[in-house]
Amino acid sequence: MTTILALAGTGIGVTYAAGGFGNTTLGSKLVGKQADGSYLTSNNQFVTPAGDTISEFGRPMDLAVSPDGKTAAAPNTASPGIVTIFDLVGRKVLQQYQPPSGTGNGKISNGGILYSPDGKHLWLAQTSDLLRFDVSAHGTVSAPVVVPLPGVSGRQAVPTDLAWAPNGTDLLVTLSGNNTLGVVDTTTNTVTRQIPVGNVPDKIAVVGGKVYVSNQGGRTAQPGDQTDDSYGTPIVTNGNQDSMASTGTVSEVDLSAGRQMRTFTVGLEPSALLASGSNLIVANSNDDTVSVIDTAKQQVGQTFSVNPAPGSKFGAQPNALTMLDPTHLAVSLARDNAVAVYDFSGAYGQPSFEGLIPTGWVPGSLYEDTQLHRLLVASEQGLGSVGPNGSVDEGGGPVTGHQVYNYEGTLQLVPTPSSRQIEADTQQVFKNNQWNGLLGRNQAGNGRTAPVAVPLHVGDPSKIQHVFLIVKENRTYDQVLGDDLRGNGDPAYAQFGKQVTPNIHALATRFPLIDNLYSDGTNSAEGHNWIDQAFTNSYLQQMYGNYTRSYGGDDALLNVKSGFIWDDALAHGKSVTDWGEYADGYKTASGQPVGGTWQQWYQDSQILEGKATGQLHVPIGTYQPTTDIPSLKKVLQPNFPDFQLNIPDQYRADLFQSDFATYVEKGNLPSLNMMWLMNDHTEGTSPGAITPSAHVADNDLALGRIVDTISHSPYWKNSAIFVMEDDSQNGIDHVDGHRNPTLVISPYAKRGAVVDTYYTQLNVVRTIEQILGLPPMNQEDMTANPMYDVFSNKPDFTPYTYLPNQIPLTTTNPQPNGLGGAAKVWAQWSAQQNYKSEDMVNMQQENRDIWYSSNGFTTPFPGDSKVLLPNQVPGADTAPTGDGDDG
Known part of the structure; x- marks a missing residue:
């Protein structure tokens, strides 16, 4: 039997707002670090990470903790290295390691990093292979060994999670591109088996010797089902007008038999699994719920909501889970920049919401370090794009400054909060997210007010009829x-x-x-979704840095x-x-x-x-x-x-x-x-x-x-x-x-x-x-304020007459023939690039290409000591932003 429990977030919000703990006024604040130490993001939110925070250049996309609890490792998207090692005792980055060029395909996957039980090796998933590193006594990694992963029909395997099999020597890996659970013999470093599961397998958990796999794309399509594609897999949509995946499942796999034994129906896009005794806890990202499977009785016990935003229908995006102690569950809420804490009593006991812990921007990984007695939280976008400056030239002259890619990700070490601390932390999350007074700001109009340009309430008339x-x-x-x-x-x-x-x-x-005014996303895959859905979900967030499965617009799991x-x-x-x-x-x-x-x-x-x-x-x-x-x-x-x-x-x-x-x-x-x-x-x-x-x-x-x-x-x-x-x-x-x-x-x-x-x-x-009388779609646009101060209720109907171009529109770049030196090499490089789809070019190379072309191929790119050739550019072996069709 499945029951739905409602989180008492609305009442909490009203209580805090009435108590005078108001929102931080945005006013004319600029994105980045504020005078009070908080950071303003480009999503209308502040972040104030609790506990001790270690920052890194790049985005930590997953998290593994060494068996001794002293170091942690995260796949990283920035050029210093594809894996970051954190010193948890010294609270610092220990290493950002980049393997030698040509080590595997060099492209981190959608997730998957794991230490060996003895701590001597670290495994990392790339989109078409695994890397096994040696781990030194100090925790640093080196000497990568490549384990190829077979794809299907020309598609890459795209691993998303790693776990140790019950025998302690076989490595389990979800292959989302293959819709299988792979088994790797670590004595020979070969894939020995692939076991079919559901669509787009994501996370792995082992409970009582049984293996469970969450399937973000749900069940396998049957004849007569309405479907839409996701990286070559037909995803069941049941004719949904938005082609959204309409099922989510968890597979139970018998390794000895090499087959899926049964499936459990859970919420949409299950994106995290956690074993707790005989319970299997599932975070359903596209439903804002958590389901609990009773593995002993082989049934779903309950499903409860984890969206704390007052009055919001959707948007928290639960994406990671851990137990703080035997009776307290922590749930990472990616779009709320928070961890929700529950008093948890199993598959059938009603969970009690205890509060929220503030995190960095877009938390994605949780781990309770029992040796250090700290909750570890890795946040992909951390403090925002406040890392080292970059330089570009897009044809109008060279400049150096802030870029969207300069993320400073974070790893937090948070002590178990007292009841007083978690109450204050919860208030801080409400303040950070502009949730205080949210219901009042979103009261519907009665439609009887005098028309204005931008109505105060949705449903009241506007003087503007066409947008x-x-x-x-x-x-x-x-x-x-x-x-x-x-x-x-x-x-x-x-x-x-x-x-x-x-x-x-x-x-x-x-x-x-x-x-x-700021872009909410980093690139086109995210940007069009922020504009058209007022949202980017955990599935797309998880692909950042490779986009092997898709680059927006043509994948049912993006909707x-x-x-x-x-x-x-x-x-x-x-x-x-x-x-x-x-x-x-x-x-x-x-x-x-x-x-x-x-x-x-x-x-x-x-x-x-x-x-x-x-x-x-x-x-x-x-x-x-x-x-x-x-x-x-x-x-x-x-x-x-x-x-x-x-x-x-x-x-x-x-x-x-x-x-x-x-x-x-x-x-x-x-x-x-x-x-x-x-x-x-x-x-x-x-x-x-x-x-x-x-x-x-x-x-x-x-x-x-x-x-x-x-x-x-x-x-x-x-x-x-x-x-x-x-x-x-x-x-x-x-x-x-x-x-x-x-x-x-x-x-x-x-x-x-x-x-x-x-x-x-x-x-x-x-x-x-607001102008067209449309209610907000989710918590993101619900929280955003209309741009009242951009408009006037007194119109000026003077039309606009366009100005002719001052740059000839048919001006073309030169051909390599007749060029010499670096100019010829760069022209040959550019001729091989894919400009037919969005963002398919390595931007470190592209920015230098355009810079050199504007400076006669004689002036070094800012920060470089000389004019570089394409293969000499730092990060030249890093994949382009996108890796699919445009979106």
Whole structure:
């Protein structure tokens, strides 16, 4: 029998708020370290890690503790090394180790790190192999041995967890790409067996000699099931409009028989397992619940909620478990930056919520070190992107500053809190997450107030009836608007300043200049999900650094139960259309991918605009956008390209203008209009490709034309246009690498204002919801405040006329022939890169490529002593950001 128990988080929130323990005012605070020692993240949250904190450069993606409890190891995503060794006694980083080049595939997997029982070896999972390190008496590692892991049908094995078999010598490994549990003979370092389990196996636990495996993708699909793909595996969705995985299971495996004996149905995306006596505790990330399996009776005893946010339907993301003592369970809540503590009495006793412990940003691993009497908490994003500065050149000149990738991850050592301490800690978590007064801020309106630009309550009327959300690619605020001296910019960082982006500058001058808004995610895989779902789940978070399974948009396990913003709109009676945003392909009816050169597509755009004569190189309608999400398929505009850098944004602007003219003629413009306008992504110095500056200028001109079209239409009087980057990963900024050059364009946007209020992409989503009368989707947008101070209730209906480009849009990079020395080598390197999908290039090399091209290949990259060749760049053997189709 399964029972659902409700966490009394709402009552706690009200009590703390009434007691005067208010939220920390965000005001005009900048991301990063604050005067009180806290750190402000780019997710509208503060972090104040409890206990002693060890920080490292990079993101600790899992955690293993040595048998003596004195050292811990974590897979790391940063260039100092793929594994970090922590000295738990001395409270410091002992080592960040990088194996020699060519040791395995060099790409850490979705999880999996484990010490041998005698502590002499450390095992680490890479996406297609395991590494076994020797461990010295001091705890440092060396001498890696590679154990290959077989994949299936050209796909990598993608291990996600490691555990010792009951015999103490065989190593168990979940192979999520194969949907199997692998058995490794550690005397021969070979995979001896693979045992089929459920879909996308994740974690392993051993209880009473039995082996259990959590399956994030749930049960195996049967004939007649509705399914969607995840890395080649059909995931059961039961026809869900968002193609979300609809089952989650745990497999019981008999090693001696070599087969799965039974399965237990639990919550969605089970992402952690913990053995406690005969109980098996399961964290269900996509349900915000914990299930307890009674392994003796072979049944699920109970399932209880672990979401403490007041009034929130979804969003805590439980992703790790440990027992603090025989009767206290600790649950890591990734999106709450906290560990929840429960008085726990087994599979059938009702757990009692005791409180919260504050952690770093996105905790992901827990371990109770019984030797040191400390709870260990590893947080992937730790203190934020406050690590060492980096340097880039994207075509507008070299600069050095903050980058999104410069994360400083954390490992906390937390003593068992007293009842008084955990009460104070819980109050701190509520304050950090802006939860005090949350229910009051989210009271529904009655629909009878006078219309304003942005209503105080959802459901009250707005003067704005039509919203446009235009998503661009990868730029920081300083890269584009650093030369606007009215705001907090640095002109030295303006790589695509006014000459390249005249329209963005003109729009930021006429409408508000917003100089303190941040991207919530790190890259495009995360960014589009933050924008479209107001969320990034633990499954995607777990893939950071490899993205072997997917890079967003084409994987059923990326889609969360709170849905997409277009679902929210449609469910509340609003019409929607989408020009390419979140589409995952652009193909012919027979499935052929897009072809043609930039020059051919640019000629097509000239013909469509009446500036050239002749026939289109392919007729409009030859290619169509594709998606695996049924609800998105219903609102996608036909013909509009997805991520295709060989297609100018002028062509996209032409298609938009044609579609928009039809809406004007018929008087049926949708309420929510979304668009992907991505050519500011650029293709680097790839020979024959359009230069970075020309790419960005093309993007700027297309944006100007689109705004011009809307503002000269009848719909201008009640429209608002939001323009933002999906992320800010390819640039630097003097404040923080997440700072996003966002525009708000509307008759109701404050003319000429400089707005320095702290905002993130979540605030943009929340503002759109507030205008259209849509309730927040989950706790992330529920917590975000609408951008009231960007708007005025007194409109100015003056239209905008676009400015012509100052950079020729057809300027191309030189071919290797005729080049010499480093210029030729870099051109040959660039010619081999994949610019057809997002973020498929090693950014350490790409940034130097563009820097050198702007400096005649004679000036060293900042921090380097000489001009380097591609294979000499630090981190050259590190995989690109993405490893799949665009998202």
